[in-house]
Every structure is written in structure tokens, then in C-alpha cells.
Amino acid sequence: MLFSVLLLLLSALGPGWSGTPDTSARRPSCTRCDLRRSCNCSHSSFTRVPAVTTRVLSLDVSFNNITVVTSDDLAGLKLLTALYLQGNGLASIQPSAFDSLWNLVDLDLSDNQLTAVNQRWFSGLGALQRLNLLNNPYSCLGSPVFQDLLRLRRLDFGGPALEEIRKRDLHGVNQLEELSVHGNNLARYESGAFADIWPLGEVTLKLHGPFLANPALAAAVLADVTYPETHVTLEDLHLIQNRSIQPFTKAATRRIRQLTFRNLSLTDEAIVNFLVAMNGVPLTYMSFEDITLTGEGRWEPAGWTEHESIDELSARNVEILDVFKFLSLMDMTFLLKYPRKGSFINCGVFVMPCRTSQLLLSLQYLDLSDNLLTDLTLTESLCDGGRTLQDLRVLNVSGNALKSLSLVSQLVSKHSKLTHLDISRNGYSSMPARCPWPAALRHLNISRAKLTAATSCLPATLQVLDLSYNHLRSFSLLLPALRELDLSGNKLLHLPPGGLLPQLETLTLQSNALIMFHLSELRSFRRLENFQAANNKFVCSCDFVAFLQSGLAGGGAMRLTDDKDAYVCDSPLDLQGQPVARVHLSLASCHQVVVVSVSCGLVLFSGTLLSVALWRLHALWYLKMTWAWIRAKRGSRRRNRLRGVPGSEALVSFDAFVSYSEQDASWVENLLVPELEEPSDANQESLQHAARPLTLCLHKRDFLPGRWVMDNIMSAMECSRRTIFVLSESFVRSEWCRYELDFSHFWLLDCGAGGDDAILVLLEPLSKDDIPKRFCKLRKLMSSTTYLEWPQDDGRRPKFWRSLRDALQADENQ
Numbered sequence: 001m002l003f004s005v006l007l008l009l010l011s012a013l014g015p016g017w018s019g020t021p022d023t024s025a026r027r028p029s030c031t032r033c034d035l036r037r038s039c040n041c042s043h044s045s046f047t048r049v050p051a052v053t054t055r056v057l058s059l060d061v062s063f064n065n066i067t068v069v070t071s072d073d074l075a076g077l078k079l080l081t082a083l084y085l086q087g088n089g090l091a092s093i094q095p096s097a098f099d100s101l102w103n104l105v106d107l108d109l110s111d112n113q114l115t116a117v118n119q120r121w122f123s124g125l126g127a128l129q130r131l132n133l134l135n136n137p138y139s140c141l142g143s144p145v146f147q148d149l150l151r152l153r154r155l156d157f158g159g160p161a162l163e164e165i166r167k168r169d170l171h172g173v174n175q176l177e178e179l180s181v182h183g184n185n186l187a188r189y190e191s192g193a194f195a196d197i198w199p200l201g202e203v204t205l206k207l208h209g210p211f212l213a214n215p216a217l218a219a220a221v222l223a224d225v226t227y228p229e230t231h232v233t234l235e236d237l238h239l240i241q242n243r244s245i246q247p248f249t250k251a252a253t254r255r256i257r258q259l260t261f262r263n264l265s266l267t268d269e270a271i272v273n274f275l276v277a278m279n280g281v282p283l284t285y286m287s288f289e290d291i292t293l294t295g296e297g298r299w300e301p302a303g304w305t306e307h308e309s310i311d312e313l314s315a316r317n318v319e320i321l322d323v324f325k326f327l328s329l330m331d332m333t334f335l336l337k338y339p340r341k342g343s344f345i346n347c348g349v350f351v352m353p354c355r356t357s358q359l360l361l362s363l364q365y366l367d368l369s370d371n372l373l374t375d376l377t378l379t380e381s382l383c384d385g386g387r388t389l390q391d392l393r394v395l396n397v398s399g400n401a402l403k404s405l406s407l408v409s410q411l412v413s414k415h416s417k418l419t420h421l422d423i424s425r426n427g428y429s430s431m432p433a434r435c436p437w438p439a440a441l442r443h444l445n446i447s448r449a450k451l452t453a454a455t456s457c458l459p460a461t462l463q464v465l466d467l468s469y470n471h472l473r474s475f476s477l478l479l480p481a482l483r484e485l486d487l488s489g490n491k492l493l494h495l496p497p498g499g500l501l502p503q504l505e506t507l508t509l510q511s512n513a514l515i516m517f518h519l520s521e522l523r524s525f526r527r528l529e530n531f532q533a534a535n536n537k538f539v540c541s542c543d544f545v546a547f548l549q550s551g552l553a554g555g556g557a558m559r560l561t562d563d564k565d566a567y568v569c570d571s572p573l574d575l576q577g578q579p580v581a582r583v584h585l586s587l588a589s590c591h592q593v594v595v596v597s598v599s600c601g602l603v604l605f606s607g608t609l610l611s612v613a614l615w616r617l618h619a620l621w622y623l624k625m626t627w628a629w630i631r632a633k634r635g636s637r638r639r640n641r642l643r644g645v646p647g648s649e650a651l652v653s654f655d656a657f658v659s660y661s662e663q664d665a666s667w668v669e670n671l672l673v674p675e676l677e678e679p680s681d682a683n684q685e686s687l688q689h690a691a692r693p694l695t696l697c698l699h700k701r702d703f704l705p706g707r708w709v710m711d712n713i714m715s716a717m718e719c720s721r722r723t724i725f726v727l728s729e730s731f732v733r734s735e736w737c738r739y740e741l742d743f744s745h746f747w748l749l750d751c752g753a754g755g756d757d758a759i760l761v762l763l764e765p766l767s768k769d770d771i772p773k774r775f776c777k778l779r780k781l782m783s784s785t786t787y788l789e790w791p792q793d794d795g796r797r798p799k800f801w802r803s804l805r806d807a808l809q810a811d812e813n814q
Contacts, residue, residue: 027051030061042084049073058082062108065089071096082106086132089113095120103127110134110156119145128152134182135159140169147172158182158206167193177201179225184208184236189217194224204233211237215246222253231258231285239270240294248277258285268295275302275335283307287314297327303334312341312365323348330355340391343367350374354383365394369422373400375407382411394420398445402426405446409435409457416440424448424466431455446470447486468508476500487512488532498524506530510562513537515570516544530559534566540575540583542590548580654697655808656759657720663730664763667790668698672726675801676808694808696724721757722808727787728763732770759807760787 030041030050038058041050046064054076066088074080080101090112098104104125114136122128128149134156140163146152152173158181165183167190176197183189184206194200203225210218226232239245247253266274313335320326328351329336336359343365350372360366366389373381378397382389392415402408405428412418413436420443428449435457443464451470454477458465463481469489475496479485482501488510495509495517504525514536522528538544548560548567560567569575575583588595655676660668676694697720703712717723725731788804791797 060084063087067091069093069097075100080104084108086110093121099124106130108132112136117141117145119143123148130154133157137161140164144168144171154178156180164188165193166190173197175199180204182206186210189220191220200230202231206235208236211244219247219250222247226253226255228255228257232256233260235262237264239266242273245273245277254281260287262289265292268298271299272302275305279305282309284309284311289316291318293320296325300331307335308338310338313339314343315347316345318347328353328356333359337361341365346370351377352381354380357381357388363389364391367396369396370399375402375404385414393417396422398422399425406432409437413437431457495521504528508532511535515539519547530561532562534562537570539571540569542585545580545583652719654720655694656722656724657697657716658724660726661730664726664728722759724759726761727766762789
């Protein structure tokens, strides 16, 4: 009990009083994860490794403020393959912090504050292939920290604080594809520390201090990594005196085959000394990047050296401090006659003199991109009518100040072996109708110019053509051998005709003005396999969406190989901005003809059913009678207003309106009328009171001639207290009687009258089923109201007349 109370008190006092820090409540979380299960949590000011989904594959928490990685921070991330912790100021990593990362392949701990490297960190990382420990303040690696990393293929370590590399530091590292060591302040190196790393693909060394102050140390490092198959890169060097060249004079360094200098400062003297030091070395590749040259190019003192093994010579981003005094390498035959590849990119070259071009006897590849060449200076460089650079196969003069496409074609036309030509990023504004080209030309790049039209200037031998990012509005040229065509970034509204490009396999039309394209257009390209048309202004019709979604899914022989999310609808407005791959159109919008046809069919069918139903229910009759009744009522009210009659009671002038058939007229005229309007004395005696003569309304006698029949019927009913229906088989068959029956039916419905307003007289036996079904009110009256039946026996007739008269005078008797 006491122990439980103590635990409660400790928990109430806070996490600092418990045995282990409870930091879970304060641990932040990161939700910036994509569908590839990659979480980018960089630049977010986290002070701890944030919590992420346990299914994450790549976690980037770089450039935060994480100073400590605990054993709990990465627990459970068993699927993680890449972890980036650089730029955090990280000073401490618990020994078991990475124990759960069995699948980790890439780990970056660079640019932190780790003063020591612990072998325990990597003991469980058997799958690790890339490790970056650069720019941490450790002075040495210490114990064999990498012995458990049997799959390690790239290792980067060192920094300003690295002072010592011992042989045991790299124990267990047997082969690497890339090794990068930053040792500008390296003071001690145990010979053979890198010797056991073989094969070694590429090695990058920063040894600025040793090259200047301790050439022997630099030579020892170079001796351990200069295998014939290893590409050596030396960074941050200042070769300004003979002492800095000494590491290259050692016998071991003469195994170098591929050498790159990056961020290098050198003088004419240093270059001469370097060429002398490398005399006879079978160097095949030499590159200079980000070079600052102090001198005038006077390298003739090294003219006696032999460098025939150099196959490729490259210079990029070269700054010559006194460029106007530079000699343009015009006396460098010993160096320039051997290379087959030459690249001089962004070196400020405004002219390569004809004399220099003539020295390039073996050159097959020449890259002069991003320089200052003009039409005039290019003419100087490609001089002598093709007798210079006779073996040239690839020429790149992109990114210069060329203006005339016609001149360029003429200059290169004499180089019969030229197959690849890149003249992009220049100022061409027009293309002539005809141009001479080398017969062997297969690849041509005229992208990012200002061309508004493509003409027959283009050679028919082309297999690859790049006209992207010009101002073309159409492309209709016959190029029978063309296999790849890039027309991105133009203003094309339609696809090129496929019949003019029979061999085309790849077509790129990104960022044009296309609104759609059809399957028939693509089928006109008989060999088309790869098609890219993202970032256009697509009209998302049903056929286009269905076709494009099939292409994005990889269906069929033709494939859309660019980013599917870059295919975006521009119209209609309700779909604008949506990726075509995610658009779902309704059946009605995609099959309008079918939907309209089915809808019309359904409407027609429904209309037919409704018509039948209305016919069976006599709806048309009701509508017709309603309209007639309204007209008649309106006319009756109009007549009442003209007469000044305030109510309908003043108009009653008949005791009954008699509706009968012409076949029953003799009975009405000979029996009914005399009996009711002129009662006999015998009948008078049989009545208890004196019989008042009744007035009857008959259509033959009382309807006004010239008036609409509806008005007469309406007037007769309004002016009569009762309506007598003389029912017989002839009455039911009579159209006229049915007309009067129709109006009497509406009269009963309109006035809300009961059975007393209608008197039914049956001259012969007649059931309610003989009355048309639409007369629901009268049929109901026959079933609910006593009707009078004309007796065939003469003795019973006085009683019939008495009953009829009583019915007509019912209101008076009350």
C-alpha cells in the first residue's frame, strides 16, 4: 500500500522524479509524408526526432535543432531505409539508438557536433550501404567503427577537425564504390590505412594542408588509393609552387589513370611542373573544374614530356585572371594532338584560333558550350574548309552567341564524320529553306532558340531531333529516318502528321497548346512507343479522358512515360485543375446520345402509359368538361352582372330541368309535361293539397336559339331547382343526353349538391353499371339514392306521379 502511494506521489511531482525521463508526452509529430512513405520533416525547428508512422521508408529530419537521439526516438521504424540527420547540431547519440533499423541503407550524420564516433551505433546496421560522417568535430575515428558494415559501398568522413587516420580505423571496410575524405588539416596518416579497400571506384580527397606543408603525407594517401581503375578527385588545392607538386612525383602515384582537380588555383609554373611530374604516366582522363589560373599559358618548357595516353581532356568553369595575355595554347602540340575528347565548358572562350584547332589532330568530341563564341569566331575555329578536326563526330556549341543557322550549317557541312550536333541555346530567329549538312548527321539539337517555323532546312538523315522551347506553331516535315522528336515548350495546337514520320518511336510534346489528341492521330505513327504530352491545356472530353487514362496506366503498345499528375484538365470549368488520371465522368456526360435516346424512349413509353391511364380514368373528359364548365360559369357570371342580379337565387325560374333522349320525347311531351305542368282533376283529388302547376325546362322548348349549347345547358341548370334524368337505354346511347349528364355531373361536383338535386326516372330496367364509369357521382347516386321507376301497370302510375311531384316540391313541403 505504501509503495503504491509513493508511486502516485512521484508521478504527481513530475517526470523528473521517475526512474526514466518521460518525454513521450512532449515528443512532437510530423505528418508531412507522401504516398511513397517518405516523410520530409526538415527545416521545422524540431528539438527531438518527431514521431512518424511506423511504415515510413525515408525520414528526413535535417536542419532542425535536434541535439540528442535517444534509444526510443527511432524504435519501431523497422522498415526505414533512409535516415537524414545532417545539419542539426547533433552532439549525442545513445548507443542503441539505431538498433531497430535493420533495413537502413542510407544514413547521413554530417554537419553536426559529434566529437567521437561510436562503433556501437552501427552494430545492428548490417544493410547499411551509404554513410556520411563529414564535418563533425572528431579528430580521429578511433576504434574500428565500421567492422560490422559488410555491405558499405559509400563512405564520407572527415572535416576541419580531422587530424589523424590510423590503419585500424578502417578495419572491415574491404570494398567501396565511393570514398570521400576531408583532411585539409590532416597531420598524421598511417601508411596503408586505405590500402585494403579494393576495389575502390571513386575517391575524393581534400588535402589542402598536406599538399602545402607535408607533401610526404599527401603522397602516402595518394599511394594507397591510386589504383588504375580508381577515379581520383582532388579538391581545394593551391598548386602555386614546386613543393605542392611533389606528391605526384612519387612512384606509387604513377598508377593514376583518371584524375580530376576541383576548386583549384594554379600558375604557369605549377602546370609545367605537373606536366613534367606526370611525364610518361598512363593518364587517360584529366579534368579541371572551378579553376583559377594565374599566367599567360606559357607551358612550352614542358614540351618535351610525353602524354600520348590522354584520351579525354576537360575544363569547366575556368577563370583566367589575365585573359587578354593568354596564348590560346597555340604551342601545345605535345598536349593537344592526343586527346579524342575535349570539353571546355564555361571557360570564357570567345575564339579558338585556327592554329589551335589544327593541333587537335585526334579530336572526335568537342564541347565548347556556355562560352562567348559568335558567328565570326566560330568561322575561325572551324576553319580550313573541314581540313581541321577531320575526325570530329560530336560538336557542342550550345549556350554561345550564335545568330545564323545558315552559317553554322555551312561550317559543319565539310565535317563528313559529324553525327551529333548541339547548337541549342543560341539566338537563331529563323530557319532558311535549304541548308547543307554533313551526310552522316544523325542527332541535331536546336532547342531553346527563337525559331518560329521549321523548314526543309532540316536534314532527312536525322534520327534524333530536339526543337524544344522555340516558338513553333506547327511541324509538318518529312523525316523518314527520325526516331526521336522533342517539340516541348512550343505553341503547337495539333500533333505532327504521323505519315511524315514513319520511323518515329518517341514523341515529346510537353508544355504546348494542345487541347486534346485522338487515338487515330497516334495510330498514324506506326512505330510510336513512348509519348509525353504533359502540361498542356486539355479539354477533358469523355473519349479523351478514357483514352488518356488507359495510356497513363500503360495499356497498349504506346505508353505515356511522363508524370501522370502533370496531365491536368483545363476545361470544362468544373474539372479545371484536376489530374486527368483522377477524373471520373458520369454516364450521362459520356454517352449523351444513348442517354437522350433512352430518355426519349422512356418518356415516350411513360407518355403512352400515362395516356392509357388517363383514357381509362377519363382524365381527358374531366379536363374537357372542366374547361367547358369554367367557360360556361364565366359567361353566366357575366350575364348576372349585366342583369344586376346579386345572387343565383333570383334566377331560378324552373322547378326542374328535364334531360331525356329523343327516343323518349313522346313520353316526356305526352305524359310528363301534361302531368306536372297541367295536373288532371283526378290527380288533384288524389293529392292532400291542391297541386301547384310545375314549370319544366325542356331543351326543345326553352333553350335560346343562337347561344352556345354549353351556355344553354348551364343556364337551364342554374335556373332550375332540380334536374330530372329520364334514364333509358336510348338515353345512355344518346350523345346529347350524355352531354347534359356530363354537365349535371360537374354541377353536382361544383355545387356540392346531394342526391336531392338530381331525380332519376327509369323508363325501363337499368342498372348503375349501364351508366358510364366517369359519372362517379351519378353512379353513386343510383346506388345510394332511391330512384323512380316508371310502372308498366296503369294502376300504379298515380303513385309514381305523386312521388315525382313530392320530390320536386320537397323544399316547399319543408
